[in-house]
Amino acid sequence: MPRTDPASGGTPAGTAAEEQLAVDLAGVSVRYGPAKQPVTVLDAVDLRVRAGEFVVLVGPSGCGKTTLLRVIAGFVRPASGTALVRGAAPRPGRGAGVVFQQPRLFPWRTVGGNLGFALARHGVPRSQRPGRIAELLERVGLPGMGGRRTWELSGGQQQRVALARALAAEPELLLMDEPFAALDALTRERLQEEVRSLAGRLGTTVLFVTHSVEEAVLLGSRVLVMAAGPGRVVTDLAVPLPRDPDTDVAGLRSSAEFARLRGLLAGALLPA
Structure with missing residues (x-):
């Protein structure tokens, strides 16, 4: 075409x-x-x-x-x-990072735990993960929310976490x-x-x-x-x-x- x-x-x-x-x-x-x-x-x-x-x-x-x-x-x-x-x-x-229509977060993990899991899968050393999690949350407008449970978040906040998770590997x-x-x-x-x-x-x-x-x-x-x-x-x-x-x-x-x-x-x- x-x-x-x-x-x-x-x-x-x-x-x-x-x-x-x-x-x-x-x-x-x-x-x-x-x-x-x-x-x-x-x-x-x-x-x-x-x-x-x-x-x-x-x-x-x-x-x-x-x-x-x-x-x-x-x-x-x-x-x-x-x-x-x-x-x-x-x-x-x-x-490639993928963001779906539904956030698909792990409900048994905190916000930081969800992001930490993604970082671990992409080979980020454990010592570097807290800093990266804080950076990702800042990037999507959720600073300081790493300790929150996913079910405590609004739909929009959950989708921001999903976006942060997709960005974890710096795609x-x-x-x-x-x-x-x-x-x-x-x-x-x-x-x-x-x-x-x-x-x-x-x-x-x-x-x-x-x-x-x-x-x-x-x-x-x-x-x-x-x-x-x-x-x-x-x-x-x-x-x-x-x-x-x-x-x-x-x-x-x-x-x-x-x-x-x-x-x-x-x-x-x-x-x-």
Whole structure:
């Protein structure tokens, strides 16, 4: 699917700095079910994501958004095509942090215990873990809460802990599957702004799944619209909004350019 790369000023994608590709999918198809009657979930998807991009996936339920993330995370192998993350085949737990729709924290561990478990799995020495836990909690806006039980936290706080856990391995790639869908509107807006700012400060490459047009425009430097039957990318929309971590997000939401882009994306999501 031809497109221009907004990160390179309109240069055709793939013609410069190939080593900067964080994700490179070529002709990726995924099929489920019995071999005699397989269901094609993704059909020949091509996708290139440059390091530092924030790419949002939108589309109707069942179009393969989550499956696409699972391929990139290494949880699902394509039936055909190739998937590369920073030039290598994706492997679970290596190189990508994953945040799910539900926090999936260990309820028998404290907040610090959940983060300590993640740090231990990634080989961080025990002596360094307290400092890293404090740093992670500060990063997601939960300073000093390492001793709290997870069931004592609000839904938004639990999701922040899940984000901190994903950041524990200092991933260059962050995969987020509708992480704010179950939150109330005010908490969702607050976390949108925090994730947007955090990604900008850290330079993390993010792939983010949502059903919200407004969330997609606010967060993404690019938005991919997917269609179902079978899943495929039908629109690749560049979002030329300010990405500086100190951007006035409230002003951005009320700007004419934000409204224009939101209208373009809403139109792209209408059935053909």
